[in-house]
Amino acid sequence: MARWIESWLPGAPAEAGGPYPGERLGLPAEGASSVAGLGRRFAALAIDWLLAYGIAALLAGPGAFGDPNLGWSVLGIWYVLTAVPVAVFGASAGMTALGIRVASLDSAAVVGVPRALLRTAMIALVLPALARDEDGRGWHDRATRTVVVRSR
Template identity: 40%
Template sequence: MVDRKDVGSWLEGPSSRTGNTGEWPGQRLGLAPHGPGSIARFGRRLVGIIIDWVLALVIARGLFQVPLPFSEQPATGTQNFIVLGIFALMNVLLVGTLGTTIGHRAMGLQVRSVAGGRATLAQALVRTVLLCLAIPAVIWDRDGRGLHDKVPNTVIVRAR
């Protein structure tokens, strides 16, 4: 169950991340303070999602002639949904089977179930739906997990 005291956001600043000196993001989940197996930091996750989004754009361009950003002809609403659909399909399939997207893999990240092991296909589906809504991804808890990770009980960790 997610309640207000578990959820922080960028509005609350760094103090919402950890409560006491000596604590680190992921400690409550039994994760390492740094290195492989630790909570992935925001910068790595952001670069990973940008890589995945660019790949979705390239695939949409190749399959459906969707114009690239900053081209003379802007994309229509339908074309934008095509890109979002490709992004979502990539996330569900790759996270649900391999535990990582191409962007995550490039950044050395992996999506895992908090219970242990790779995220299941059902967890990947719930996570992807919430990620595509965007708002849950910008609201996170003290461990740096967005609502799109809290609801399906997943966590993004460093794989290397």
């Protein structure tokens, strides 16, 4: 039984026998096309961030870790490495590795450039991504009418 305080928290687990994440969106409860869990999403973000960090360090050359602007370089590279593939393919490298993708709620084949740019910018702000609704969607997904689903 859930504690009383969990009932009003964003992303709180559903009551036993209640709706599962994604049911209101017409998604299955398990398997492909079901809502991806927070753990997979966080791991995909970490993979993308580590890729951006490695590329930024390579571009900065020797002494990269002493460069005070390395963090901004990592953020810029991460933004491009995430926004472009999500706009075109629906998934970044980290998402592809973990079997998740970004799906549009309006049944478009791809998310598209404007929504991918907005979604990625909001993820960079962190807080919108952590405040989730009962379907596991953060503010960035709600603003862009998207949902992260399992691809396998």
